[in-house]
Amino acid sequence: MYDVIIVGARCAGAATALLLARQGVRVLLADRTTFPSDTVSTHLLHPAGVARLREWNLLEPLLATGCPPLDAISYHAAEDLVLRGAPYAYEDVTISVAPRRTVLDALLVEAAVAAGAELREGASLRNVLWEDGRVVGAEFGSGADSSGGSGVFTERASLVIGADGRHSTVAREVGAKLVRDAGTFGCQFYGYWSGLPDEGTQIFIGGGQAVLAYPTHDRHHLVLVGWPHARFAEVKQDIDRHFLAAVATSAPAVREHLTDDARSERITGSGDLANYVRESSGPGWVLVGDAAMAKDAVTAQGIGDAFSQAQSLAERLPAALAAGPRAVDASTAAHVADRDRDGATAFETTVAFAMGGNSSELLPVLRAIADRPDLVSMFYGIYAGRVTMDEFAAAVG
Ligand SMILES: Cc1cc2nc3c(=O)[nH]c(=O)nc-3n(C[C@H](O)[C@H](O)[C@H](O)COP(=O)(O)OP(=O)(O)OC[C@H]3O[C@@H](n4cnc5c(N)ncnc54)[C@H](O)[C@@H]3O)c2cc1C
Structure with missing residues (x-):
């Protein structure tokens, strides 16, 4: 019996596992793949995500792997227009990084295991277990194809966390519907x-x-x-x-x-870059990362989103797990409500950028700010999900 079973062990699942395990939560972290391994991603992480890694004591280890800090951006908006600036700072963090996923995900998994999470690689979720309308565990097949046989095992937990990506099996199993389907661009x-x-x-x-x-x-x-x-x-x-x-x-x-x-x-x-939000919590289950919501990669926010969702869940869950199932469900629902409130503008801005809304009509504005590094940096802050279009427009005047 675990407190939580986390399905999927990359930036959403492993980050959630490490933050919970560090607080003494009994975590089973399962993934159908093994680590280190790559996944399709261009892996740029904005300063807010870098700040999370620093808070989790993982930034120094990451930089020590030879991951270069990125402190300058040049934005070639037209042949005769190059905007130069720095990433939009988050707290005192002014760098981005672009770590290979083979390195970043393995670092998170290692940290989760070091904190006490139990890792099962090559474990593919087959279905979740239900009791009285509540998810109470999960059944896995070992091996990449989960074809059953002697490799099948079940585990029980107070909460099953689906961190299993865009085509989440947990989401399918609990019947999580799309609450926002903004399309693929x-x-x-x-x-x-x-x-x-x-x-x-x-x-x-x-x-x-x-x-x-x-x-x-x-x-x-x-x-x-x-x-x-x-x-x-x-x-x-x-x-x-x-x-x-x-x-x-x-x-x-x-x-x-x-x-x-x-x-x-x-x-x-x-081309698997649909923009969507799913129903993300219910009795005994919650979704994080791309399983819960995903955006086009144009704004490079997926990894940072996964980190902030992991942080939000990990701040709530330990007390709720101690208080029982109702408290667990209330805490996951509160997490989802906060995520939707805080992330709505970044979601819509990403959709607008993905549709091509940042091209020609922005050119006059970009020309006007070309010699203002502070505003150029603020413009990058829109991509990073830290600045809204309205805030940028107000600053430009
Ligand atoms: C082309 C492209 C470029 C991108 N560029 C960026 C970028 O520059 N910056 C950025 O922040 N984001 C980027 N993203 C988005 C980012 O990669 C995702 O948001 C991020 O990987 C989501 O992390 P996750 O942990 O939620 O899911 P994933 O990374 O998808 O991990 C899910 C894990 O779940 C496991 N899993 C799935 N099903 C099962 C199952 N049934 N049983 C057990 N395990 C299972 C998988 O093996 C996998 O390890 C990009 C995405 C794409 C496609």
């Missing part, structure tokens, strides 16, 4: 190259596409191209050709470095 493809000069985070907007380049582990740069989702099928037919042509058009100086010799992995990507 973008797709992203990316790869890793060595030998690019360190110019911080470079963003090139225009021509119906966005190109970004930023340093990550192993002295590599991640280079990504974002397109409208309507182009996804066409790009998939010949990813390398479309990708390199897009970088050549938007960022010729970056393209020069994208040689086969300098490339470390194949270019990959996803």
Whole structure:
């Protein structure tokens, strides 16, 4: 018997596990995969997420893995317009980072285990267990395909936390409906190259596409191209050709470095970028991270969102677990209400950006603030979900 079973052990699940285990909660952390392992993500983390890692005593260990701090951004809004500034500060944190998920997720998992969480890798959720209308546990199959047989095991807990991503099995099992289905507008493809000069985070907007380049582990740069989702099928037919042509058009100086010799992995990507919010809590269950709500990657907020949801749950749950099932359900409902209240504007802004709403009509404003690094930084704060469009407009005047 555990206090909580967490299904999914990446940035939402492992962060929740480590924060709960550090408070003495008995945690089973299960994932169908093993760690370290990669997942599809361009893994940029804004200063608020960096601040969480620092609070959890994980920032120094992360930087020690060779994860470079990113303290400068150049935003190429047009051929003759480059905005230079810094990430929008959160508290006293003024850097972003872009850690490989092989490193970040493994660091979180290790910290959760060190705090006392029990980790089961290769454990795939098959179904949740119900008693009197309440989720009371989960049944897993061991092995990636959960095909049953001798590898099936069940565990009971006061709460099952679904941190199992966009296609959450927990959400399916509890029948969590979409409460906001804002659609799919973008797709992203990316790869890793060595030998690019360190110019911080470079963003090139225009021509119906966005190109970004930023340093990550192993002295590599991640280079990504974002397109409208309507182009996804066409790009998939010949990813390398479309990708390199897009970088050549938007960022010729970056393209020069994208040689086969300098490339470390194949270019990959996803069009699975729907914007949605699900019903996220009920009797004996709660969803966190992408299982609960997800946004287009255009604003790079998914990992930071997962961290803040983990923090919010972990602040509430230990006392509620001690008080019994009703208190647990009340605390998860309160967590979801706070998340919706605090995250509504960032959700709608991301949807607007994903629909292409940040392009031509913003140009006159961006020209007006080009020599104001404070306002440029504030503009980046919109992407980071820290500044609303209204606040930015008021500051610009
Ligand atoms: C192309 C792309 C680019 C992105 N770029 C960024 C970015 O730059 N910055 C950013 O912050 N976010 C970005 N995101 C979003 C970010 O990757 C996600 O928000 C984040 O990974 C969500 O974390 P999670 O822990 O909720 O889910 P996931 O990372 O999806 O992890 C879910 C885990 O659950 C496990 N699991 C699933 N089903 C089961 C099951 N039945 N049983 C057991 N385990 C299960 C999986 O194995 C997995 O390990 C991007 C996403 C995409 C697709």
